[in-house]
Amino acid sequence: MVTNKAIPLSVPNLSLDILEHIRETIETGWVSTGGRFITEFENKVAKYVGAERAVSCQSGTAGLHLALRVLDIKPGDEVIVPTVTFIAAVNPVKYVGAEPVFMDCDDTLNMDMDKLEEFLEYECDFIDGKVINKKTKRQISAIVVVHVFGNPADMEKLMDIKEKYNLKVIEDSTEALGSYYLEGKYKGKYCGTIGDIGVYSFNANKIITTGGGGMLVSNNQELLDKAAFLGVQAKTDPLYFIHDEIGYNYRMTNIQAAFGVDQIDRLESFIETKIKNYNLYKEALKDIDGLTLLPFRSDTRANHWFYSVIVDKDKYGMDRDELLRKLNDENIQTRPLWGLIHKQKPYLDNQRYRIKKASFYEKNLINIPCSSNLSEEEVKIVVEKLKLLKTKE
Template structure:
C-alpha cells in the first residue's frame, strides 16, 4: 500500500519566485499595474513566436474576449468540441450565442472528418455565410481545443476554416509549449495559427501563475481591442470615459511575477513530462487491458496530461473500479470530463454524430503527470496498476 499521496497535477514552483514577489510588495504594484505584466507578456510572445501577447484574468476570460472581438453575437452559432472542459464552451453563451457540439477523434481532439461532413451536408453556404439548415442560424466560428496538449490536425482545420469563411479560436489552454514539426505549419506553436489563441495558467497547468491567461494573435488590431476591453474599456483613462461595455479581466502584477519565472523553466518542465510519459508507456505496454494514449509523432507535444484507456474484459476491472482503487491507494487519478452536450445547460443544443467521445468518457482515466513527479512516484503508480491487473475483483 502506498503511504504517500501522489497528486494528479500540481504546480512546480521555485523559491526563486520570492524575489519577484518581494519586489511587488516593496513597490506596491501588487494589482493590475507593474513591470512584471509587460515582462510576462513579452516572454510568452517571444516563446510562442508572435509579436504581441495580452495578459488576462484566466483562460476563460481570454476566450470570452476572443469571441467578443470576433463579433460573435446573440443568435449566432459556434462549433465546439463536446470532449473538453466546460470552460471552453461557456463563453459562447456569455455572448448570447449557441454551441454546436462535435465528436472527437482518437487524439481526443475535434474530428475533422465529421466537422467537414457537418458543414457540407447539414449547412448551406450563402453569400459567404454558413447557415445551419436545422436552426437557420449563422455559424460564425470554431473553437478548437488542443486536448491535453495534443495538437489538433491544424492543416485540415485551416482548410475547412478558409473554405467556409469561419473564424478560428484555438483553445491552447492545455497546450503551451506544443508545436508542429511537419507540414505547412512546422515550427508554429499551438495557439498561433488561427485567428486568436488562448493560454491558461491555472494551478494545474504546465505553467502556473495561480490563475491567469494570455491571448495571442497575428492581428494586432484584435489584440489592441482585447487589451482595451479587458481594462473596462476606458476611452479616456484620466477622465474615466467609457464608450463601450468592458470587463475587469486584467492579470495582476503579482501573478505575472510568478509567470516571468515559470516561463524560463517551461522547457525543463516539458522535458520531465516527456521522460515520465516514456517511463509509463514502456511499462503500460506490458499490462494487458491498459493503453496509454500516444501523442502525435508529427508534433512536439508538451505532454500535459497522460490518458489511459481501460478495457475491462482484459484488465479485470472497469475504469470506474480502477479509479476508486487508485484513489483509495492515494494515487490521485480522475475520469475524463463529462461530455458537455450531456450537461444540464446544453441538453437542448445540437450535437453531430457524437460516438467516439462516448467511448472515451466511459473508459479513460488520467494518471499522475506533474512536472515534478519523480521516477519513484512513477514506479509506485505502475506497481499499483500492475498489481491491480492481477487481482481478481
C-alpha cells in the same frame, strides 16, 4: 515499492527563486493590474511562441470570452465546439449570447475534422459568404478548437475548412503551451498561433502557473488591441473615466505575472520531464494487459500535459470507474475524462453531430499522475499499483 505516499495528479512546480519578484511587488506597491512584471511576462510568452504580442488576462476562460468579443461573435450566432473538453471552453459562447454546436472527437481526443467537414457540407448552406445551419437557420460564425491534453489538433485541415467556409477560428490552447508542429504547412508553429486568436491558461494544474491567469496571442494586432481595451473596463479616456463600451475587469495582476516570468523560463525543462515520465509509463504499461496509454501525435512536439490510459474491462479485470476508485483510495490521484459537454444540463437542447468516439473515451479513459515534478520513483509506484490491482482480480 508500493507505498501509501500521496501522489497528486497535476500540481504546480514552483521555485523559491520567485520570492524576490514577489518582494518587489510588495515593496513597490504594484500588486494589482499594473506593474513591470505584466509587460515582461507578456513579452516572454510572445517571444516563446513566436507571436508579435501577447495580452494577459485573469484566466483562460476570460481569454476565450475576450476572443469571442473581439471576433464579433453576435447573439444568435452559432459556434462549433468540441464535446470533449472542460466546460470552460464552451461557456464563453453563452456569455456572448451565441449557441454552441457540438462536434465529436477523433482518436487524438481532439475535434474530428472529417465530421466537421461533413457537417458543414451536408447540414449547412453556404450563402453569400455565410454558413447557415439548415436545422436551426442560424449563422455559424466560428469554431473553437481545443488542443486536448496538450496534443495538437489537425490545424492544417481546420484552416483549410476555415478558408473554404469563411469561418473564424479560436484556438483554445489552455492545455497546450509549448506544443508545436514538426511537419506540414505549420512546421515550427506553436499551438495558439495559427487561428485568428489563441488562448493560454496558467491555472494551478497547467504546465506553468501564475495561480490563475491567461494570455491571448494573435497575428492580428487590431484584435489584441481590442482585447486589451475591453480587459481593462473599456476606458476610452482613462483620465476622465469615459467608457463607450461594456468592458471587463480581466487584466492579470502584477503578482500573478511575477510568478509567470519565472515559470516561462522553466517551461522547456518541465516539458522535458513530462516527456521522460510519459515514456517511462509507456514502456511499463506495455506489460499490463488491458491498459493502453494514449499516444501523442508523432508529427508534433506535444507538451505531454496530461497522460491518458484506456481501460479494457475484459482484459484488465475491472472497469474504469472501479480502477478510478481504487487508485484514489490508495492516495494515487486519478480522474476520469470530463463529462461530455453536450450532456451537461445547460446544453441538453443544443445541437450535436454524430457523437460516437467521445462516448467511448468518456466511459473508458483515466488520467494518471503527470506533474512536471513527478519523480521516477513515483512513476514506478503508480505502475506497481496498477499491476497489483490487476493481479488481485
